[in-house]
Amino acid sequence: MRTHACGELRAQHDGRPVTLCGWVARRRDHGGVTFIDLRDREGLVQLVFHPKDQPEAHAAAQDLKAESVVRVTGGVRPRPEGTVNPNLPTGEVEVVVDTVEVLSAADTPPFPIEDRTEADENLRLKFRYLDLRRPEMTGVLRLRHRIIRIIRDHMDALGFLEVETPILTRSTPEGARDFLVPSRLWPGTFYALPQSPQQLKQLLMVAGLDRYYQIVRCLRDERPTSERGLEFTQLDVEMSFVGEQDVLGVIEPLYAQIVREIQGVEVPVPFPRMTYHDMLARFGSDKPDLRYGMEMADLGPVFAETGFRAFSSVLESGGIVKGFAATGGARLSRKQLDELVQGAKGRGAAGLVWLACEPEGAARSPIEKYLSSQEIAGLRAGTGAEDGDLVLIVADAPGRANVALDGLRREQAGLLELVREGEWRFVWMVEPPLFEWSEDEGKWVSVHHPFTAPASEDMDPRAARARAYDLVLNGFELGGGSIRIHQPDVQRKVFEVLGLTPRETDEKFGHLIRAFRYGAPPHGGIAMGIDRLVMLMAGKDAIRDVIAFPKSQSGSDPLTGAPAPVGEEQLRELGIRLSAEPGREEE
C-alpha cells in the first residue's frame, strides 16, 4: 500500500518515486501552490501540489480536511534553495504529488492534534486515539517500548525466565483492597485480581525455577493519584539462593543502563544505601529527593526550655519539633510565606513557623518575640541556615511532622529552583521496620508484606527490622522487595504477630506454608514499577501520560465508559443481587 513512511524520507531519497499513507496534519494553501504536511508514526513530510504541473492532484488537495487519511503517489525532491526547514527531520525534502486518494475522510477533531495543545485531560482521554496521534504521545509509547525492551534483554542475559502467573487468583486478607471477579461456576465465590504475583513467584522458587521475572499487570482497588493507578505494570523478579546484594546487583546495572540509554547520563553503581531510620530523620520521608540538600534537624534540644507554648506542649506530649533551612528562602514574599503556612496545614500539620535569617544573627519571624537569642542561634546551627535562608519548623506528632516537612521540602525545592534537571539520584532505602502499629485496625501490620524475612531472630514487633529494600529515584519510589521467609515456622510466627490465628493462617496461606515443607530454597526478589519509571524518563508528572489508555483519578475510563452497570440477566447468572444503586459508593 505504501513504499515509505512519511517521517523517514531524507535527502538520500532524492528522485525516488514514493507512495505514502498518512494523516493530513496541516494544509497551507497559497491560492496557487498548496502544501500539506502528511503525518504518520514516524513523523511529518511536506507534500507539494502545483496547479499547473499536477492540476488533478492540486484540485483534490483543496478538499482534504485535517486528520483525513490519504494515500499519495509522487516523487521525492530536494526543497528549493532557501526553503529547507531545519526544524523537521524531513525538512530537506518534499514530495511532489501526482495522485491523491482519500482512504478515510475525517470530521473536524474535537481538539487540535499537535504537541503544544493543552486540551482538557478528560477530553483527551475520551478521544485517546486522537491524543495518541500527537507526536509527543507517540514518542512516550515508543520510549516505554524501548525501556521494556532493555529490561527484557537484561533479564534474559542474566538467565531469568519469564513465566506468566494467573490473572484470576485468590483474595488474601493483607494489603490493599482486591478487585473481585464473581465466579459463575461456583456461585457466591470470587476470584481476586492480583495485587502482585507475590505468592506465586515464591512458589516458582519452591518449584526450582531459580530466576524468574515477569512484566506483569497488578491491580489494587485503592484511590488513584497522579503517580499511582488502579492497574499498573511492574517488573516482577524473584531469585533463589540469594541475599540482599544479589537482588540489588541485578537491578542496579539495569537502571543505570536505562538512564544511560534514555538520558545519556552515566550513573555510578552501586547506588548509595541509606537506612529507613536515617532517611526519616534527615528528610522526613522514606523516598527523599537527593538532588538538593535542605536536610532536617531535630530541634527538640533547642527548645527543651522554650517559653513558646506551641512548641513546649508538643514536646511534652511526645511530639517533635523539627525543621530545615530552605536555601535562599528569606527572599520569599509575605504572601508566599502565608501560602506556605496554609499549605502545611493542608498537609495535616498543626502549623508552620518560619524564620528568615538575616545578617549578623538577626531574624524575622512571626514568633520572634517568643524566641531567645540562644534559641535563634540554636536553630541556625541545627539546620545549618545561612544568611538569606528560611528556616521552616513544624511541631507535631512525628508522623504528621515528617509528612508536612517532606512536602515543604519538595515544595521549596521547586519554588526556589533548587532542582537540577538532568540529574538522576538513585538511593536504596534499607532496613525498614518489619511491622508497624495500625491505629485504625488496632493491630500490628507488615510494613512491606508478611512474607518478608526479619533481619534477626528477635521478632519483637516494636524493634524488628526487615530484610527489605526500596529503590528511590529523585524522590519517587521506583519499587521495592525483600528477602523472603522460607521456613514454615518463621512464617507462622509472623502471621501470629499480625494477629492471625493458626487456623486463619492455614485457611488463607496454607498453600504457601505447605509448600515450604517440601524443600524451599532461600529466596528473595523485588518488584519495580514500570509506569513510574517511564514517567520519570519521559519527564512527565502523571503516570496517566505514559499509559496508552489510562483511567482517570476517579477510576473511570472516559473512552469506554467503564465501570458500567451490567444487565439483570448477567447478575442473575452470577447469583448477585445489588444492594446499592449503580454509580454510588456505599458508606
Place this chain on the structure above:
RNA sequence: GCGCCCGUAGAGGAGUCCGGUCGUCCUCACCGCCCUGUCAAGGCGGAGAUCGCGGGAUCGAAGCCCGUCGGGCGCGCCA
C-alpha cells in the same frame, strides 16, 4: 474518607471577588473569498454558547447561596 481548586462557542483563556452596561473580548480551529514557496503561512469577511446540571434568595445571575455531576491536586488509603 477529609481538604483545596477547576467547569464560559469545537479547543484554550479573560470576565465571577465587587449582580444590571455580558453572551462582551482574545488566540486557535471551522465556513466563504483573496493570495504560486509556505511550514504555528498570510489578508478580508462570517457562523458558532440554554456560561456543567438542578434548585433558591433577588426587580434582575455566568457572577451570590444550597445541592449535584464531572475533572485535577494534596492528605488518608496504597502489605
